[in-house]
Amino acid sequence: xxxxxxxxxxxxxxxxxxxxxxxxxxxxxxxxxxxxxxxxxxxxxxxxxxxxxxxxxxxxxxxxxxxxxxxxxxxxxxxxxxxxxxxxxxxxxxxxxxxxxxxxxxxxxxxxxxxxxxxxxxxxxxxxxxxxxxxxxxxxxxxxxxxxxxxxxxxxxxxxxxxxxxxxxxxxxxxxxxxxxxxxxxxxxxxxxxxxxxxxxxxxxxxxxxxxxxxxxxxxxxxxxxxxxxxxxxxxxxxxxxxxxxxxxxxxxxxxxxxxxxxxxxxxxxxxxxxxxxxxxxxxxxxxxxxxxxxxxxxxxxxxxxxxxxxxxxxxxxxxxxxxxxxx
Amino acid sequence: xxxxxxxxxxxxxxxxxxxxxxxxxxxxxxxxxxxxxxxxxxxxxxxxxxxxxxxxxxxxxxxxxxxxxxxxxxxxxxxxxxxxxxxxxxxxxxxxxxxxxxxxxxxxxxxxxxxxxxxxxxxxxxxxxxxxxxxxxxxxxxxxxxxxxxxxxxxxxxxxxxxxxxxxxxxxxxxxxxxxxxxxxxxxxxxxxxxxxxxxxxxxxxxxxxxxxxxxxxxxxxxxxxxxxxxxxxxxxxxxxxxxxxxxxxxxxxxxxxxxxxxxxxxxxxxxxxxxxxxxxxxxxxxxxxxxxxxxxxxxxxxxxxxxxxxxxxxxxxxxxxxxxxxxxxxxxxxxxxxxxxxxxxxxxxxxxxxxxxxxxxxxxxxxxxxxxxxxxxxxxxxxxxxxxxxxxxxxxxxxxxxxxxxxxxxxxxxxxxxxxxxxxxxxxxxxxxxxxxxxxxxxxxxxxxxxxxxxxxxxxxxxxxxxxxxxxxxxxxxxxxxxxxxxxxxxxxxxxxxxxxxxxxxxxxxxxxxxxxxxxxxxxxxxxxxxxxxxxxxxxxxxxxxxxxxxxxxxxxxxxxxxxxxxxxxxxxxxxxxxxxxxxxxxxxxxxxxxxxxxxxxxxxxxxxxxxxxxxxxxxxxxxxxxxxxxx
Numbered sequence: 001x002x003x004x005x006x007x008x009x010x011x012x013x014x015x016x017x018x019x020x021x022x023x024x025x026x027x028x029x030x031x032x033x034x035x036x037x038x039x040x041x042x043x044x045x046x047x048x049x050x051x052x053x054x055x056x057x058x059x060x061x062x063x064x065x066x067x068x069x070x071x072x073x074x075x076x077x078x079x080x081x082x083x084x085x086x087x088x089x090x091x092x093x094x095x096x097x098x099x100x101x102x103x104x105x106x107x108x109x110x111x112x113x114x115x116x117x118x119x120x121x122x123x124x125x126x127x128x129x130x131x132x133x134x135x136x137x138x139x140x141x142x143x144x145x146x147x148x149x150x151x152x153x154x155x156x157x158x159x160x161x162x163x164x165x166x167x168x169x170x171x172x173x174x175x176x177x178x179x180x181x182x183x184x185x186x187x188x189x190x191x192x193x194x195x196x197x198x199x200x201x202x203x204x205x206x207x208x209x210x211x212x213x214x215x216x217x218x219x220x221x222x223x224x225x226x227x228x229x230x231x232x233x234x235x236x237x238x239x240x241x242x243x244x245x246x247x248x249x250x251x252x253x254x255x256x257x258x259x260x261x262x263x264x265x266x267x268x269x270x271x272x273x274x275x276x277x278x279x280x281x282x283x284x285x286x287x288x289x290x291x292x293x294x295x296x297x298x299x300x301x302x303x304x305x306x307x308x309x310x311x312x313x314x315x316x317x318x319x320x321x322x323x324x325x326x327x328x
Numbered sequence: 329x330x331x332x333x334x335x336x337x338x339x340x341x342x343x344x345x346x347x348x349x350x351x352x353x354x355x356x357x358x359x360x361x362x363x364x365x366x367x368x369x370x371x372x373x374x375x376x377x378x379x380x381x382x383x384x385x386x387x388x389x390x391x392x393x394x395x396x397x398x399x400x401x402x403x404x405x406x407x408x409x410x411x412x413x414x415x416x417x418x419x420x421x422x423x424x425x426x427x428x429x430x431x432x433x434x435x436x437x438x439x440x441x442x443x444x445x446x447x448x449x450x451x452x453x454x455x456x457x458x459x460x461x462x463x464x465x466x467x468x469x470x471x472x473x474x475x476x477x478x479x480x481x482x483x484x485x486x487x488x489x490x491x492x493x494x495x496x497x498x499x500x501x502x503x504x505x506x507x508x509x510x511x512x513x514x515x516x517x518x519x520x521x522x523x524x525x526x527x528x529x530x531x532x533x534x535x536x537x538x539x540x541x542x543x544x545x546x547x548x549x550x551x552x553x554x555x556x557x558x559x560x561x562x563x564x565x566x567x568x569x570x571x572x573x574x575x576x577x578x579x580x581x582x583x584x585x586x587x588x589x590x591x592x593x594x595x596x597x598x599x600x601x602x603x604x605x606x607x608x609x610x611x612x613x614x615x616x617x618x619x620x621x622x623x624x625x626x627x628x629x630x631x632x633x634x635x636x637x638x639x640x641x642x643x644x645x646x647x648x649x650x651x652x653x654x655x656x657x658x659x660x661x662x663x664x665x666x667x668x669x670x671x672x673x674x675x676x677x678x679x680x681x682x683x684x685x686x687x688x689x690x691x692x693x694x695x696x697x698x699x700x701x702x703x704x705x706x707x708x709x710x711x712x713x714x715x716x717x718x719x720x721x722x723x724x725x726x727x728x729x730x731x732x733x734x735x736x737x738x739x740x741x742x743x744x745x746x747x748x749x750x751x752x753x754x755x756x757x758x759x760x761x762x763x764x765x766x767x768x769x770x771x772x773x774x775x776x777x778x779x780x781x782x783x784x785x786x787x788x789x790x791x792x793x794x795x796x797x798x799x800x801x802x803x804x805x806x807x808x809x810x811x812x813x814x815x816x817x818x819x820x821x822x823x824x825x826x827x828x829x830x831x832x833x834x835x836x837x838x839x840x841x842x843x844x845x846x847x848x849x850x851x852x853x854x855x856x857x858x859x860x861x862x863x864x865x866x867x868x869x870x871x872x873x874x875x876x877x878x879x880x881x882x883x884x885x886x887x888x889x890x891x892x893x894x895x896x897x898x899x900x901x902x903x904x905x906x907x908x909x910x911x912x913x914x915x916x917x918x919x920x921x922x923x924x925x926x927x928x929x930x931x932x933x934x935x936x937x938x939x940x941x942x943x944x945x946x947x948x949x950x951x952x953x954x955x956x957x958x959x960x961x
Contacts (some may be wrong), residue, residue, distance in 0.1 A: 037821060101591055
């Protein structure tokens with residue numbers, strides 16, 4: 001039963017991803033001009049110039065003068081065999097550029113998700129159980145602050161404080177000596193030393209949201225008769241809380257996986273930009289700005305795949321967690 | 329004294345080894361020389377290295393220059409510190425080209441051919457000799473090779489590309505179909521480095537004409553054609569890939585150690601042990617060991633790094649006048665000071681009407697000189713400067729400033745006086761006397777005399793403020809100018825690839841030096857937004873675009889004459905004749921002189937001039953020779 005459900009869901013992703021690839025490619029092509037117009041514009045903006053003949057020659061070589069459908073076919077037929085094409089801006093195969101960044105992005109997203117849960121779960125329960133206490137008000141205030149403050153602003157403020165008062169190096173994910181080093185245990189430790197800053201920054205707003213959701217859901221459950229009955233029967237308060245109402249209130253936590261991945265990766269773009277993180281976001285943004293379409297296309301396709309996978313995982317987890325979904 | 333010894337050794341034709349004691353090297357290279365992984369310094373240098381006189385004092389070895397790149401597409405920022413090591417380079421004052429990679433040159437046949445001599449014993453950064461064969465490879469196998477791309481226009485004269493011949497291993501002759509006196513100046517530009525850009529011994533392994541089984545290599549590297557592979561491995565002028573391969577040998581003072589690729593968070597360059605310049609005491613340059621460029625995405629982060637004292641030399645991205653106060657405030661804590669960079673001419677904001685407008689009525693309006701004169705007289709430049717530019721700058725049309733030998737008074741100063749009465753008279757004289765209810769003049773067809781001015785607001789912050797003030801002043805004349813803010817690539821699509829605009833603005837800080845594009849006077853480039861239609865006609869040899877009037881065609885000829893000029897006097901004469909015509913036509917309207925700009929430099933860094941020209945054609949600060957900068961204790 002569950003297995004057929006999973007297989008069906010996986011099969012559905014294929015036409016979905018196909019549609020996504022067309023939309024993504026069309027959107028990248030939508031702005032006026034192409035990579036070379038942007039290239040010339042960027043250079044002109046900084047007082048540099050490029051030969052017109054060279055632009056025309058490059059346009060022909062890159063096939064940018066061809067109709068949309070031809071360009072799309074060239075791209076997608078390559079993607080099917082694992083060739084993502086070449087990044088115009090970097091003159092490198094796209095596959096050389098994306099994997100490490102996608103991995104770091106994923107790592108950041110998962111860490112942030114775990115951080116969010118670790119913060120939101122106990123605090124959400126606390127503020128529901130101790131409704132309208134001083135602690136609840138305090139958490140609610142902090143939560144709304146976190147929700148209201150844009151991540152990038154928090155990042156800028158933290159960076160400013162770090163630089164001006166502590167002389168700290170707050171940008172990036174690695175210390176200078178590890179930036180180009182191959183992966184090793186010390187490099188991993190170095191990553192842990194740096195990653196907590198973006199994790200906290202990115203985690204604040206989603207934690208705040210989750211705390212509110214947890215609190216609201218739990219409050220609904222706490223007043224239900226079965227809770228009173230269980231309490232009357234002498235079940236310990238802690239066991240009662242975790243075993244029944246919390247379990248029911250947990251659904252939104254699990255469904256966050258589905259949307260948290262794409263949101264964390266795309267929402268992290270500006271924060272990553274400000275903090276100069278070597279993740280996918282800034283490169284994607286730059287690729288879009290430069291209309292470096294194969295690079296941008298590969299990122300968007302991968303992000304969509306991640307979203308689809310995230311949705312799938314969250315649906316499966318929900319089914320496992322909640323019998324009502326499983327037996328429908 | 330060292331020079332004397334060098335002269336003697338040359339005169340006596342002593343073996344090169346006899347000079348070994350005379351040259352010193354960085355202590356960081358001592359170990360490599362001792363254990364024989366690197367030859368001694370005298371063998372690494374050319375037989376007669378170029379001797380550089382330090383700007384203030386003989387330096388000492390060591391240290392790291394820290395800088396910042398803003399994201400991708402900032403490859404020219406690396407170029408600016410490394411310098412375009414072409415056959416020639418500009419002197420620090422930007423007045424004449426000097427020999428650089430070449431030891432010298434002779435002009436033959438009234439400027440039709442140029443014989444360049446190379447330095448005997450000069451080497452690429454991997455120790456391989458640099459010879460005439462490298463130049464032939466660059467010219468014949470790349471620049472003139474249609475498979476690789478079109479011939480860059482600066483090497484085309486009278487419709488014919490240049491040709492090159494090897495006289496001997498160290499001498500080459502470039503020949504043109506017509507005189508091309510600006511050739512040495514063109515070679516000094518960052519866009520004129522082609523003849524010595526690629527080392528043949530390394531780059532020929534990616535060249536379709538040299539590799540037997542190119543398809544196997546292409547397959548292995550995952551690219552579709554050899555020019556793409558070649559650019560990926562060896563780079564090209566003006567693409568980031570130029571700094572993307574640490575293995576490619578160069579002639580630069582520092583060579584790439586950590587490359588500039590898509591994922592890079594840091595770009596590091598290390599000293600070239602084979603660099604071919606020494607100071608007057610015989611110390612091999614550069615003094616400084618490394619150049620470390622941190623890649624930051626956000627310009628605000630660059631400023632943050634600067635005030636934290638983690639940047640030693642930077643002008644790009646932080647030279648916006650608005651950022652100056654915060655940088656000045658943190659000067660002491662950050663351990664830096666300012667240096668000045670100045671434009672040699674031109675205007676901060678150039679207003680350009682589209683004289684090839686597709687709408688016949690507006691075309692006629694814009695093409696009347698009196699209309700343009702009226703608008704210039706109706707502009708209160710001093711008020712614009714006082715309000716939008718905080719009083720910095722002076723009213724100016726365009727062209728070089730007074731100190732320049734190319735200064736053209738009429739071009740720079742005509743119609744600068746604010747005279748709204750005269751402006752109204754001129755507009756009345758054109759017959760636009762009817763006005764609508766809001767007081768705007770009407771065209772004969774009954775529509776309002778109104779046009780849009782295209783601007784990219786993010787390009788520089790002052791532009792829109794200035795335009796708003798000008799728009800209000802022109803409203804007094806009964807002329808409506810609407811500000812049309814556009815996204816960057818849409819702007820280019822509209823006003824460069826096409827000519828759909830009414831008016832457009834762009835900064836135009838130009839000093840008319842040899843080798844620069846005189847596009848405000850003659851529509852030979854996409855920045856000539858008064859005549860984009862003419863430019864398209866010009867570059868397609870009449871196939872597309874709009875045929876220009878005779879006075880523009882005459883300027884095309886004069887532009888060719890300016891490129892042909894062998895002496896500066898000839899160049900000046902051609903340019904000034906062009907300027908006379910342009911001034912008479914008065915096609916475009918300038919506003920203010922360029923704003924004073926600045927960079928920051930560590931207080932420990934020495935031999936950095938505190939004032940230098942600002943331009944990509946120069947390109948700042950490379951001609952001041954960063955290889956002779958050094959850190960004081």
